Amino acid sequence: MDTIPKTVTRAIVSRGPLAEGRWNIEVLTLQTLNKCELKVKVLSVGICHTDLTIGNTPNASGAYPGVLGHEGCGIVLETGPEVKVAKAGDRVLLSFRSCESCHFCKKGHLPYCSMFTPLNMGLGDHPRNFANDQENTPVKGFFFGQSSFSEITIVSEMSVINVSDLIETEDELKLLSPLGCGLQTGAGAIMKLQHLTEEDSVAIFGLGAVGLAAVAAARVRGVGTIIAIDRIQSRLDLAKCFGATHTMNPSPLRDGLATAVQSLTAGLGASVSVDATGNVNVIKQAIEVTRNLGKICMLGVPPLGTILDIESASFLGSGKQLFGSVEGGVAPSEFIPNLVRWHRQGIFPIEKLVKYYPVSYFAI
Structure with missing residues (x-):
């Protein structure tokens, strides 16, 4: 009987914390496809803070050895027999997984899926191995359904957004790979807020990719006052390109940040504040x-176990609302095309955020 040929790939394998030098480029043999999986040639992949956090944590949920990466893009090489989202040769962006059957998924709230953590964060929870190394030792994968720190990877159909009709060139596809997580998180959180108008003000703390995406979305929403806050001047300068009407470095202000924000908002303070720092x-x-009566949206992820303590009586009396947002609260297949359109319109200059690094950067 003929044997099914195995696919060999190179991948960044995390065998322990990055800080200990335990991320290595290795040759892996991929497992055969299941019926609802795709084999994808990865063209580029964003490096998200979540990758660095999990891949720098000792004994991270049994993640080692494993392949991280969850902002991938690429070309479909092969599909399982029941895959409907794409075919061989299609251009795809990759995002998170959801079960599509729980209460929250049925209501369209995919990032709040009851199974979000095991489906996306649980490298060690997958029922089968992603690949084997040269010693035939199992290597874990399916991180966010994709484990895209690999030249070729196996992807869950639930993680795939087919952009063949939207993105025409591989160069543009490479540029847009971070849309699958960080950029949709910042932009989606702002777009999901109700009743934002020109009279409102948004203060955004932390101007990495997530924060700058929130700045761009606030401009799309027509918010009149967009205050970008960070300690790094180059990020403050970049925020103006994304639509910030004002920028602030909190360091010299010390305890006067609230007063400075009030001075720009008729003494009221921001209608909405966004934390993208954790x-x-x-x-x-x-x-x-x-x-x-304003809203505070948490996008940055604090270290596990972190306690946020606030003075409850004054918070109660203020009528403020504090809430978290995962992946911007959006359905990627519906929202990511909007981000692509904003980029082409010049509203969302992703090229100013992206710098490319060769995979050999991680060779140890």
């Missing part, structure tokens, strides 16, 4: 600069 002290600042 730093508890910054989250508290975001709460402080927000006006009564």
Whole structure:
């Protein structure tokens, strides 16, 4: 009987924390496809803070050895027999997985899927191995359904957005790979907010990719006052390209940040504050600069076990709302085409955010 030929690939394998030098380029043999999986040639992949956090944590949920990466894009090489989302040769962006059958998925709230953590974060929870190394030792995968730190990878159909009709060239596809997580998180969170108008103000803390995407979305929403806050001047300069009407470095302001924000908002404070840092002290600042009845959206992920303490009586009396947002609260297949259109219209200059690194950068 003929044997099915195996696919060999190179991948960045995390065998322990990055800080200990335990990410290595290795040759792996991929498992055969299941019925609802695709084999994808990865053209580029974003490096998300989540990759660095999990891949730098000792004994991270049994993740080692494993392949991370969850902002991938590429060309479909092969599909399982029941795959409907794409065919061989199609251009695809990759995002998170959802079960599509729980209460939240049926309501369209895919990032709040009851199975989100095991489907996306649980490298060690998948029922079969992603690949084997040269010693035939199992290597874990299916991180966010894609494990795209690999030249060729196996992808869950649930993680695939087919953009063949939207993106015409491989160069553009490479540029847009971060849309699958960080950029949709920042932009989606702002687009999901109700009743934002020109009279409102948004203060955004932390101007990495997530924060700058939130700035761009606030401009799309027509918000009149967009305040971008960061300690790094180059990021403040970049925020103006994305639509910030004002920028602030909080360092010289010390305890005067709330006063500075009030000076731009008729003494009221921001209608909405967004934290894209995951730093508890910054989250508290975001709460402080927000006006009564305003909203505070947490996008940055604090370290596991972090406690956020606030003075409850004053918070109760303010009528403020503090909430978190995962993946911007959006369905990627519906929302990502909007981001592509904004990019082409010049509203979302992703090229100013992206720098390419060769895979050999990780060779140890």
